Amino acid sequence: MVKHKGYKFRIYPTKEQEVLIAKTIGCSRFVFNHFLSKWDAAHEATGKGLSYDACSKDLPMLKQEFGWLTEVDSTAVQNSVKHLADAYKKFFKKDGSHPRFKSKRNPVQSYTANIQGKSQLPEVSIVGNTLKLPKLKWVRFANSRQVEGRILNATIRRTASGKYFVSLLVEHEISEMPKTGSSVGVDVGLKNFAILSNGTVYQNDRYFHTLEKKLAREQRKLSRRQRIALNKKVRLSEAKNYQKQKQKVARIHEKIANRRTDFLHKVSTEIVKNHDVIGIETLQVKNMQQNRKLSKSISEVSWSEFHRMLKYKAGWYGKTVVKVGKTFASSQLCSSCGHRHQDVKHLALREWTCPACGVHHDRDVNAGLNLKQEAERILAFSTVGTTGLA
Structure with missing residues (x-):
């Protein structure tokens, strides 16, 4: 399929390539903001917005007016218009917020360039540790894995820590994984990251917690250097000590994010590899974060990202993820007889005995079993594409 x-x-551009990347980012941002302003003005005047085609037709005239737009890759500028149209499409479908103007002060900047022609295979675009990118030509990169498939586009990103990365979107024939005949329920938590219905436990390594003290110390230094710069009436963009410390703080955040992402990929791949049907619960993470005592811990575990990984990897490898309804009381129900035990609402109760059938339960394993059974029930009465299947 x-x-x-x-x-x-990660890429390592030369000084000249860094300048060109900065120019391309700036041009893409300018075009996005220009058409966003026009789109809002048209909507306010007529009640209707613009369209991707209408903006694309105006793009050549805009390049004539601002000649420096022609110095960068044309597909990068074109893609910024497409991204705006897609953002509005999501907004009108109530699947996202209203598009906002892009700021050059945003710590993370990026642009997307198309790889032209159908002949752009990895063998053509990658030679050793160099990668051919539109307008930038050959860029040195960390060739850590083999790219398979036809490269469609490349997104070049400059992070808050000053590093450069490229994300290659490829079209690739992905083979399904062998069927295991196994179904599993996945209950996520704070004490342990994930507990499967078969008793497998994935520990919560708390990557943010391990570096929290160091991060707080460096952020205090950043605040002091900010005050010093402001007292001397120096712009923060020109305050060298402030900018150095800002990058140091960004590197700590980046380290936390990288560790967490690596962990999520490993766990999600292992679950998809070993099970054909995966039952997960529908979580209202934003509502759960209203609890001030738990909001930091909930943010740290990245449940939403974990569920997203499970879904797209299951789609790749021919497995099925079933989302169980948010009203399903997975923790309170006895997986043996179905009795609902209200006392289990309290998070402190980690083990309990069913008053109806007398079976002793571990709270999390029991929740996983209930999710597994409910997923199998939904799957039995549903077809692919109906509500309940992810």
């Missing part, structure tokens, strides 16, 4: 797949690599 042909699927889209992404590969992310």
Whole structure:
């Protein structure tokens, strides 16, 4: 089955390439903001917005007016218009917020360039540790894995820590994984990250917690250097000590994010590899974060990202993820007889005995079993594409 797949690599551009990347980012941002302003003005005047085609037709005139737009890759500028149209489409479908103007002060900046022609295979675009990118030509990169498939586009990103990365979107024939005949329920938590219905436990390594003290110390230094710069009436963009410390703080955040992402990929791949049907619960993470005592811990575990990984990897490899309804009381129900025990609402109760059938339960394993059974029930009475299937 042909699927889209992404590969992310760190790149090491030369000084000249860094200048061109900065120019391309700036031009893409300018075009996005220009048409966003026009789109809002048209909507306010007529009640209707613009369209991707209408903006694309105006793009050549805009390039004539601002000649420096022609110095960068044309597909990068074109893609910024497409991203705006897609953002509005999501907004009108109530699947996202209203598009906002892009700021050059945003710590993370990026642009997307198309790889032209159908002949752009990895063998053509990658030679050793160099990667051919539109307008930038050959860029040195950390070639950590083999790219398979036809490269469609490349997103070049500059992070808050000053590093450069490229994400390659490829079209690739992905083979399904062998069927195991196994079903599993996945209950996520704070004490342990994930507990499966078969008793497998994935520990919560708390990557943010391990570096929290160091991060707080460096952030205090950043605040002091900010005050010093402001007292001397120096712009923060020109305050060298402030900018150095800002990058140091960004590197700590980046380290936390990288460790967490690596952990989520390993766990999600292992679960998809070993099970054909995966039952997960529908979580209202934003509502759960209203609890001030638990909001930091909930943010740290990244449940939403974990569920997203499970879904797209299951789609790749021919497995099925079933989302169980948010009203399903997975923790309170006895997986043996179905009795609902209200006392289990309290998080402190980690083990309990069913008053109806007398079976002793571990709270999390029991929840996983209930999710597994409910997923199998939904799957038995549903077809692919109906509500309940992810």
